[in-house]
Amino acid sequence: MRLRRNTGPTRTALPPRIICLPAGPERAPLFVITRTRLSALATTAALVASGGLLTATPASAAVTCASPLWKADYYANTTLTGTPKLTTCDSVIAENYGLGDPAVTTLPKDNFGVRWTLSRDFGSGGPFTFTAEAQDGIRVSLDGVRKIDLWKNNSTTQKKTVDLTIPSGRHTIVVHYATWTGAANVKVAYTPRTSATVDKVRPLAPAGFTVAYDKTLNKVTARWTANKEMDLAGYRVYRRLTGTTAWSRVGGTTTPLTTTTFTNSPPPTGQAYAYEIRAVDKAGNESIGTVDLPITSVDRTAPGAPTGLKAEVYSGPRIALAWTAPSATDVASYRVYADGVLVDTVTDTQYKDHWVDLATTYRFTVRAVDRAGNVSAAAAVSLTTEGDRVAPAPITGMKATPREDGVFLEWTPNREPDVKHVQVYKAVQEVDGDGNPFWSAHLVEYLGPDDSSFLHGSDVDGETVIYAVIAVDKWNNMLAVSDPAVNWVEVTELGTPEAP
Template sequence: MTTRIRLSALATTAALAASGGLLTATPATAAVTCTAPVWKAEYYANTTLTGTPKLTTCDSVIAENYGTGDPAGVTLPRDNFSVRWSVTRDFGSGGPFTFTAEAQDGIRVTLDGVRKIDLWKNVSTTQKKTVAVTVPAGRHTIHVSYATWTGAANVRFGYTPNTSATVDRVRPLAPAGASVAYDRALNRATVKWAANKEMDLAGYRVYRRPSTSAAWTKVSGSTALVTGTSYVNSPPATGERFLYELRAVDRAGNESPGGADLTVASVDRTAPAAPTGVTADDGAPGVTLTWKPVAGAAKYHVHRQRKGTTEPVAQVATGVTGTTWTDAGAAERTAYTYWVSAVDTAGNASARTPVTVTHDDWTAPAAVKGLTATAREDGVHLAWTPNTEGDLKRYEVFKATLWDDGEGGTAWVAHRVEYLLPTASSYVHESAADGETVLYAVIAVDTANNMLYIPDPAIDWVEVTELGTPDEG
C-alpha cells in the first residue's frame, strides 16, 4: 500500500513515479497505454470525473492511502478530487469472482458498464463491501471510480476468482495455439500451446491415444499438472500414428474440453514377437525348418551353429518370406542348433527361437564302376572296381530278365539275387546255362542304408548272354 503525504509545489512527475503506487506518471496531454492486467488511472480535479484528466498513470494495483494530501503533487487539490481506474482483459472461460472494495470516501465498480458495487458517499471512516460476481467468458472491462470530498482519503479494490469446488463449476477453455514437433532420432514429441487466460488456472494435462483407438490416456503424470506451455513425451516406438490432446485445469479441479488433436507418426523400433512352433525335420534335401506365422513380420532370418562347438553363430538365410526353409548346405552326420527370428518392415528383428537337429547321411554311395559280366558253365562271373566310401556297408547284386506280356509288349524286370560284403569285388551268380540274354547290376549300400534305386540312370547295367541253348518254351 502506498501512503501519500502533502507534496510541495516543486514535486515532479519522477518523484511521483518513484513513490511506489504509480508505475508511471504522464501529463494529461500525452497518450497513455497500460497493458492488462495493469490498471489505467485517470486523475480529475473534481468529484464528478469530468473534463480532461489532470494526470494519467498506470497502476499495478489499486491500493492507495492519500492521507490528507494531493495525490499528484501540484496537479490536484487536497480535497474534492477523483480517480477512475480501468482495465480490459481476457477472462478466458470466466466464472465466479469476488469483488472487494473499501474507500474513504466514495467508490463505484462496474463490469462492462453494469454497476456491481456502489458506495458513493462522503464518509469519515473507511467503508467496505464484498460481492460475488459471475464474469462471462471472454474480454471484459472493469471500471473503478473513486472520489474524495474532504478529510483523509484512501481506496482499495481487488477482484479474485472463487476457486471453491462447490462454487466454481465453470470449465476452463480448451487450450489454443497447440502444435507438436516430433524428433524421430530421439522418438520425442514436443507439444507446445498458448497460455490460457483464466485467472484461476492451475495447469494442464496432456493426453495421448493411438489413432486406432478412441480411449485417451493421460501421459503427463498421475497427479501433477503441467504448469508451463510445453510438454515432451515419447510415444511407443511402434510405427503407429498417435494423437495428443491438451486440457486445461482450474484450481477448483474443473477440466476443459480437449484442444485440437495433434498427430504424430512414431518411428518403429518395436520388434515383432519371436516365432513359435519352430520345428526341424531332417531329410535328403537338408534340414527343413518350419514355424508359425508372426503378426507384423515381413520376413524371417535363420542363424545356425554346429552343436557342441564355439564357432560363431552364422546367418544362413535372410529375407525368407514364407514359414519354411530348407538348409541344403548342412553337413551330413552333424548336429546343429538353428535360430529363427521375425523381421518387420522397419527392420526390427525379434528374439531368436532355437531348435536343435542332427543332419544324417542321406547320400547314396556312388554307382559301381567297371562292372563286367562273363558267362561261364557255372553261371555268370561279375567283377567291378571297389567303391571308396568309408561308410560302405554291403553290395547288392541285381539281375534283370526280359518279360513278355504275350501281346507283343516286353519289359526288363529286375530282382535282387545276392548281398555281398563291402570288401567284395567279384561274384559268380550260378544260373542255368539256357542261352538267355540278361542284365546285371551291382549297387553299393552305406551304413545309413542309402543306395541308388533301380530306375536311377547312374546305375551301370551290363548285358550278358548265358551259355547254352535258349529255351524255346
C-alpha cells in the first residue's frame, strides 16, 4: 500500500491520535499506529523509514479511545455513512484542512465528513459553554439531543455558542462535520462556566478516601481519588475532635490542594480525631465531606499544672496540702515534692502526714501525671512553720505548805506568751534493787498558764515528798522532770509516818 500525498494548501497538524489505515477492497482497518502531533508528511515519512514499526491487526479490530479523548471517524462522503476510511483518537477538535483533505488517508478534497464521539464522566455536572465553528456544516449533540445545528455549505466559517447545564454523571457528545466544496476547517470546544454567579453546583465528594497514622512520627497520611469535575480547583482537608461538631481546615487552608495526598500532624494528646476531604471548584463551591475516618493520636501532651495549691500545719507538727485538679481528663496521679525531693505519689487532690520541723521554711510542689506518663509543670507553695524547740523557763517561787487536807502549793506563773498550761508533778522516794534511794515522779494535775496555786489532796502520813510545776508551751516544749533546772520543793506531810 502507498500513502498518497494530498495536493491542497498547507494544513495545520492533527492532534495526537491512534490511526487506523484502511487497505484492501473492503477498506477495512488494516494497521493501528500511535503518533505524536506531527505533520501528515512527516508522519508518513517516519512510518516508511521505520519499516517494521507497523503492526498488523485483524480487520475486525476496533479502535478504543480512552476518555476524555475524541474518537474520530473519517468518511469519504458528507452523510457519514458506510465504513470509515480512517479512525483516530483526538485530544481536541481543531482542524484546518484548507482546500485539501485530511492527512494520512485517502479522501476526496471535497465532500468528506468526520464524526467525533466522546463519552466522559462530568462529575457533578453544572453549567457549560459549547462553542462550534466550521466551514462547512457542523452539528453538536449531547446524549442524542442536538444542541448546535449549522448544517449547510458556507463560503466562510460559521460560529455558534450555547450555554448548557449538564447533569452529573457520564454523558456522550457527538460532533458531525461535513465539508462540501472550498476551504475546510472545524473547531469544537466545551468548557465549564466558573463564575460564582452562574455555577451553583457543588462538586461531588471525593471517593477512595483512606487515612494511615504513624504513631512514631505522629503523621496522618490521607489519600483519595481524583474528582471528575472539569472545573475542579482542588481539595480541602478537615479535622475535628471526635465527639465535637466543629471542623478545622488543616489542608488547603489558603488555596485548594491540587494533589490527592496530604500529611498532617494532629495534636499529640492521645485523643481521637476524625478527618474528611472536600472538593472545591473554581466557582468556590465546596462538596459535602467524605466519610469521616478516625485516628487516635499518640499522647505526648502533659496535663496542665494543678492549681490553687495550699499548705497548712496541723498537729504533729505535720503539713496538709490541697489543690485543684487540672482540666485534663486523663490525670492518673500526682507527685508531691518537699524541697525538690519526691515524698509521695497520690491519686487524690490532697496530701497529709508530712512531718516538719518548727520555725522552718519549706517549698512544696505538686505535678500531675497522665495515663501516658506525661508530667505537668509544677504547682508550688512555700510555708514557714511557726514555733520553736525551746522549753519555757522553770517555774519559780515554789512553796509547799502541809495541811490536814493535803499539801497547798504556790508559785510564780511563767508569763512567756506561748505557755499554754502547766503540769504539777509529785515525787516520792523509793529504793532500787541495789538499795539505792531515788525519787519517782508522777503527774498529778494540769493547770492553766495563769494559775499560781494548787491544793493536792493527800494522806496525812508524815511522808516527805517533793513537788514541781513545769510550764508547757503551745509547741509542746517543756523541761523534763529530770532536768536540773526544774525547781522542786520539799515538804513533809502532816501526821505520823508509818512504822517500817
